Amino acid sequence: MAIRSASLNDWESICALVDAAYSPYIEIIGQAPAPMLADYQRCIQSQPTFVIEEENEILGLLVLEVSEKGFYIENVAISPIAQGRGFGKQLLLFAEAFGVEQGFSKIELYTNELMSQNIAIYNHYGYQETARLEEAGFKRVYMSKSLSRSTQN
Template structure:
């Protein structure tokens, strides 16, 4: 896969929103509502320096939203334009590398409790569940990985 990961650019906010909507649409029936990332403000994320994109052949193949927090780097969102091509793994590796580069001792993330395949994937990648809580009306599973 020939790719480049870079900070998202302001004019890309609509494309990021569309990528996320497409990537998360299949969860709407399962959750009974749109997942949180579908309602995020990508222009604000880009302005804050939190949005990163994986670019392939001039197109956007994936997105990451990363937030610095006192508890470690928070991987707030990850989305792939086309699942099953390894984009998610490339983005996960980048997030962990970026966390180390920023001096964090751990990386954190969360997912919806009904997104069981995500929980299994993150566990496989070395993340451990830290707790569960309702946040913003979503049943979330919080996970972390020491770096």
């Protein structure tokens, strides 16, 4: 598996991957999850956006946000055909290493409160819940993790 920066040539594959990864949640949360509504052409052009691939097939996506407010994982998505194979873990570790390289001491993310499996995964990798808010019609669970060179494993 290889992680690389996304290009506009990846846009259609990224959109298909996001739709496949998040469509099972439509019934659970009663609407399309926020990542399904994102403009991935804009993300590729303006944010650190990465894909993980195997044999030239994009199997995962990582969109980061770096701002004066902090360092965030905006989206991590894994194709259903690749779930359970460690791709998500690799993208999380990549995001954390990226944050350390950029000088951040904390990484943050949010997920929908009804995506309990995602919350459990993030907890497993050391993310702690910091808030629950309703924004843009979504009930979100905010989480964060302290970063240091010694926490990268």
